[in-house]
Amino acid sequence: MTLQRKYGRDVVDAVIIGAGAAGGVLAKELSEAGMRVVVLEAGPFRDPQHDFASDELSMKSLGWEDTRIVDGADPLQMGHNNSGRGVGGGTAHFTGVFLRFHESDFRTRTVDGVGEDWPIGYADLERFYTKVEKEIAVSGPKHFPWGSYHGPYPYPEREPLSPNAYMFMNGCEKLGYRYSVPPLAILSAPFDGRPPCINRGFCNQGCMPNAKFSTLIVHIPKAIRAGAEVLADCMVTRIRTDASGKATGVEFVHNGQTYVQNARIVIVSAYAVETPRLLLHSADSRFPDGLANSSGWVGKAIMTHSSHDVYAKFDQEIRLYKGTPVLATTQDFYETDPARGFARGYTLHAHGTRPVEFASGIAHSEQGPIWGQRLRDIVLDYNLYGRVTMVGEVLPSERNRVTLSDEKDANGMPRAKVTFSLGDNDRKLIEHAVGTMSSILRAAGGTIEFVVPDTAHLMGGCRMGNDPETSVANSYGQTHDVPNLFVCDASLFVTSGGGNPTNTVMALASRTAEYIIDRAKRMEL
């Protein structure tokens, strides 16, 4: 079937590659400012009521399932666990924990002598955090104990209706750790035609009732109302440039056919693996090492969060499937404490899980491998398990990177190769966090049974910075080499922070949108 296009023959103001967390924000902001915008999204345009199912296995399809080659000492597990595909991107099946970064996250080199400083600080993002949180009615506590922002959040905190959250709070209480219901991009009361959460607990399978925010249901519909054209199932395979070195548009594939979209500004919001992959693949005679890559930093310093889970067995039922997965959190271990012997820190969440994730997790736990009758016996006791999960800072390393492999995908694009190894500091941090998680579970009355190594979230690979020799883009995502080419997504992150990243991704996108609108008005782009 031929692709129906509104702006097919036009040079639009902006083409946005990827309709995820950042792409959604940009599409809404730019089109509401009167710019003519085309959004190209590799995955489908889903309807939550028809296309989301309360089914753990079938909803794995929300993840980016194309093959990626992984290597390094700690190869990352790709797919549903860390990338989304389809309008909404990762926000369609993310957990909805909506934290701000702390001030120290932007200055780890200065404060702790590790990582790198960002070219911006918390203060530069503060009003964008506030704007994004208000726009999607983030629910949160009246007083959040950690970081620079202590609330109140736009909507009241969620009732922690989850036995796992109560278990966690009980354990923290006994040990003297502070805890809180986290800020969540999940409604606690009706907002903008959407209902409050009814605790079905299928956040990671896509929220059918629309109580959980995603750009699929919030930003993209607003962008379309403002005139944006959103084309789903369109995989961008190349960014085009002209003889003067400016970006002129993109090539994309839909149903096996290649199309071109011309634009005055090209914005890549394809996430931490696909953004560097596309820039590297867009090499031409003028940019032989890939677009925006005169520094050699495209693809470098990709990061994840360490995300070990600790499971304990209790005498009473916990039922990890009940309610919103994360309803209790502590950031008491977020900042560097020299006595611990490593830099930076982590967030801990009481984190629910469904049976398939439980079974596949414990099967490769540090106590494993576990399979066969033993696995069946353990899963029969699923209701008795409680779980705590960490979100640990992983320091950037030049060696952790995305490159192009020799293998090609169905569109003839080289598959991404993702090389990743944890560093010494990362391992010490994990060991400490596993100790803290275990002590909380024990204090709550549980017996530790399984420690499951895991990672979550991707960041970096096109880091921002002031120095064009050691970074890909400035703090607005404008690439140093091609002034009308922007990167705007999690790949801009300089460090990973020790908390969930999406509020920061969206705040950065909101800031970039303001910059582009301002420059476009003054004809400077």
Ligand SMILES: Cc1cc2nc3c(=O)[nH]c(=O)nc-3n(C[C@H](O)[C@H](O)[C@H](O)COP(=O)(O)OP(=O)(O)OC[C@H]3O[C@@H](n4cnc5c(N)ncnc54)[C@H](O)[C@@H]3O)c2cc1C
């Ligand atoms: C299971 C899970 C739970 C999570 N929980 C949380 C949480 O609780 N809190 C939190 O803060 N974060 C969470 N995250 C992380 C969050 O999803 C990401 O931080 C966020 O989505 C990143 O936004 P982005 O705009 O950089 O990329 P994405 O949202 O991933 O969007 C990128 C989009 O680009 C599209 N794309 C890629 N390549 C191309 C191409 N060549 N052409 C066209 N389109 C392309 C993709 O299909 C995708 O839709 C979670 C993630 C997962 C997977």
